Amino acid sequence: MEIGLVGLGKMGGNMRERIRRAGHTVVGYDRDPKLADVGSLKELVEALPAPRAVWIMVPAGEATDATVRELSDLLDAGDLVIDGGNSRWTEDVKHAELLKTKDISFVDAGVSGGVWGLQNGYALMVGGEDADIARVQPVFDALKPEGDSGFVHAGGVGAGHFSKMVHNGIEYGIMQSYAEGWELLESAPNVTNVREIFRSWQEGTVIRSWLLDLLVRALDDDEHLSGIRGYADDSGEGRWTVEAGIDLAVPTPAITASLYARFSSRQEDSPQMKAVAALRNQFGGHAVQKES
Numbered sequence: 171m172e173i174g175l176v177g178l179g180k181m182g183g184n185m186r187e188r189i190r191r192a193g194h195t196v197v198g199y200d201r202d203p204k205l206a207d208v209g210s211l212k213e214l215v216e217a218l219p220a221p222r223a224v225w226i227m228v229p230a231g232e233a234t235d236a237t238v239r240e241l242s243d244l245l246d247a248g249d250l251v252i253d254g255g256n257s258r259w260t261e262d263v264k265h266a267e268l269l270k271t272k273d274i275s276f277v278d279a280g281v282s283g284g285v286w287g288l289q290n291g292y293a294l295m296v297g298g299e300d301a302d303i304a305r306v307q308p309v310f311d312a313l314k315p316e317g318d319s320g321f322v323h324a325g326g327v328g329a330g331h332f333s334k335m336v337h338n339g340i341e342y343g344i345m346q347s348y349a350e351g352w353e354l355l356e357s358a359p360n361v362t363n364v365r366e367i368f369r370s371w372q373e374g375t376v377i378r379s380w381l382l383d384l385l386v387r388a389l390d391d392d393e394h395l396s397g398i399r400g401y402a403d404d405s406g407e408g409r410w411t412v413e414a415g416i417d418l419a420v421p422t423p424a425i426t427a428s429l430y431a432r433f434s435s436r437q438e439d440s441p442q443m444k445a446v447a448a449l450r451n452q453f454g455g456h457a458v459q460k461e462s
């Protein structure tokens with residue numbers, strides 16, 4: 171089939187390649203002309219046969235919103251837009267409603283796999299109408315990993331990104347758990363080979379996983395991670411997972427703690443702990459450490 175792909179960065183560029191390798195035609199647009207097949211979104215739309223399918227793979231938030239709006243002006247009734255970025259699921263509902271006013275369909279696709287996707291395939295969690303999803307199934311099949319899993323039609327519009335959001339919340343929790351275990355082992359007075367403990371866990375254990383494999387890979391590069399600062403960013407999915415837990419009254423203590431650990435990682439010193447230290451000093455006369 172033929173598909174338009176908007177956004178040819180780390181994810182989109184590799185996805186274009188994987189779709190092409192499966193024998194499909196991709197017309198790619200990116201603001202960077204060195205990456206693009208066409209010079210504008212208008213040219214991309216003109217290059218595709220109707221009814222068109224256009225996959226958006228740009229950063230979530232303003233960039234995705236602006237692309238959906240521009241496409242809603244350029245596309246015709248019967249065309250289809252797929253958002254494969256890490257958009258918040260509530261944005262999908264807005265975008266589907268906007269496009270529906272012009273009889274343009276919308277599918278949301280949570281995409282997992284990162285920079286390894288070209289080689290291993292991308293896990294896809296999609297939301298939308300059966301008929302719309304069926305139209306792009308050949309492209310989903312090209313992108314997904316080989317084998318029976320790695321693709322799910324999760325529900326109506328927004329369900330794909332909701333699933334991807336929960337996937338990322340779980341990702342936060344698992345990573346934090348490995349990280350805490352790693353620090354604990356590194357701190358133990360009698361343990362001498364933490365990296366090899368993690369390597370041994372890759373086979374046979376209850377906690378073997380791809381994230382564990384990647385941690386071993388990182389420890390092979392830098393055994394004590396001494397070249398990396400203990401600072402972790404977040405791009406929104408963890409926060410949205412915690413917020414969804416609050417909205418639905420579902421307790422998510424592990425995921426929430428892992429999100430808060432990232433916030434703490436960004437502070438040189440802890441303002442709130444100054445208050446705790448000051449209070450201990452006030453009520454109990456406990457010593458405080460003074461700023462130098």
Ligand SMILES: O=C(O)[C@H](O)[C@@H](O)[C@H](O)[C@H](O)COP(=O)(O)O
Binds near residue numbers: 256282338403406408
């Ligand atoms: O499944 C994946 O392929 C990853 O989760 C991917 O989506 C990305 O690496 C995250 O967006 C990072 O998210 P944070 O910046 O929030 O850690």
